[in-house]
Ligand SMILES: CSC[C@H]1O[C@H](OP(=O)(O)O)[C@H](O)[C@@H]1O
């Protein structure tokens with residue numbers, strides 16, 4: 001049996017997880033560089049949990065400078081099987097009001113200046129990503145939100161922008177025409193890397209604002225976001241506590257194969273593989289590389 005370990009990546013406004021027991025912050029070394037912070041290990045009920053504040057405690061790191069590879073690698077090394085990503089986001093739809101939580105099921109990646117893969121020259125891999133989110137995690141998040149009476153919308157496309165500046169009005173309108181539901185700066189390449197690391201992944205996008213398109217709300221700024229973010233953070237912590245309380249002790253095989261994503265993904269012939277890269281892949285791809 002594979003023991004379930006729930007990883008939580010906390011976004012803006014979420015720098016700890018109250019309610020964790022046996023808490024210990026511990027630095028995890030990664031061959032991919034520095035994770036955003038030490039990892040916070042603990043238990044909620046009987047479930048082992050690992051928490052990582054995406055921007056570091058004190059919100060030191062901007063979205064474009066987060067070492068997403070080190071973060072996902074460190075969570076993998078810590079034994080995490082499932083990752084819930086918590087994120088502040090702007091809404092691109094009138095019906096998704098500030099305060100609502102959206103369970104994202106698709107992404108559009110418009111980030112441009114980030115390392116997006118663990119693989120590369122010396123070990124090439126192409127994982128499937130048509131279904132980027134683990135549906136079973138979504139089911140569990142939906143049930144937890146219902147139990148906590150948190151307003152939630154299931155489904156929607158998250159537009160990942162580079163930032164750190166917010167969108168222009170023209171960009172905001174364009175993303176609405178593309179049918180996107182929410183916008184943020186961090187879920188890519190995080191979701192791609194989680195898939196490469198064979199982690200089940202789901203994003204909870206917590207709406208803080210209407211981005212720049214809404215005539216009644218003007219353009220977005222950090223003051224508007226902060227006004228909603230703290231209430232969202234309290235709900236998110238309740239959501240996670242409920243999720244953990246109902247989480248199975250044994251890792252459930254992912255119905256879309258997130259946890260076996262590398263089985264047929266590596267295309268480089270064994271004799272052409274770069275030993276130095278293979279060493280860095282020990283945690284992420286250890287299951288298939290041996
Ligand atoms: C503080 S507003 C902009 C900031 O918030 C979001 O971060 P996260 O996804 O980590 O909650 C957004 O992506 C920006 O990084």
Ligand SMILES: Nc1ncnc2[nH]cnc12
Pocket residue numbers: 088089090091161166167183184185208209210211212220225
């Ligand atoms: N409107 C917005 N655009 C990008 N990231 C955000 N995070 C919170 N609100 C956002």
